[in-house]
Amino acid sequence: FITFYEENNFQGRCYECSSDCADLHSYFSRCNSARVESGAWVLYEKPNYKGYQYILSPGEYTDNQQWMGFNDSVKSCRAIKNVYGNVWKLRLYERPDFGGRMVEWAEDCPSVYEALKFREVYSCMVTHGAWAFYELPNYRGRQYFLERGEYPRHTDWSAASAAVGSFRRITEF
The missing domain is CATH 2.60.20.10 (Crystallins)
Structure with a gap:
């Protein structure tokens, strides 16, 4: 799962997410840090999986520059599921x-x-x-x-x- 935080360094309002979400705006107004506990995730700047995309693997992101964020807007997210095996x-x-x-x-x-x-x-x-x-x-x-x-x-x-x-x-x- 992934936890979103409104402020840098895991501060402010937070929201824990465990599945795809097409519209996150009711849970937080901006996103400046995130903690990915498990899985890989695609974050989207706009609702319905639109706008800038940010791909995060497990780890801690103390500010949005660590995922090369263009702004503090994260409005939807998708979990990347391993249905692919070990071949690329x-x-x-x-x-x-x-x-x-x-x-x-x-x-x-x-x-x-x-x-x-x-x-x-x-x-x-x-x-x-x-x-x-x-x-x-x-x-x-x-x-x-x-x-x-x-x-x-x-x-x-x-x-x-x-x-x-x-x-x-x-x-x-």
């Missing part, structure tokens, strides 16, 4: 609709450009596992949660642009 694999494409050059990958990638020579990823197919995409290299910038499925366009994983600087496997559940 995805296919990245340099064009929309699975066009252009394709690269299959099964490991974390701190720099998409250095490893794959792609500047942008326009479509993706996740065949195994759950993944976190980051807008910038070294797991920085906006985050996106991808699970098994087809993503013909970058907007299908809620990205405004096709910039993918790095990605990693979600391995802690």
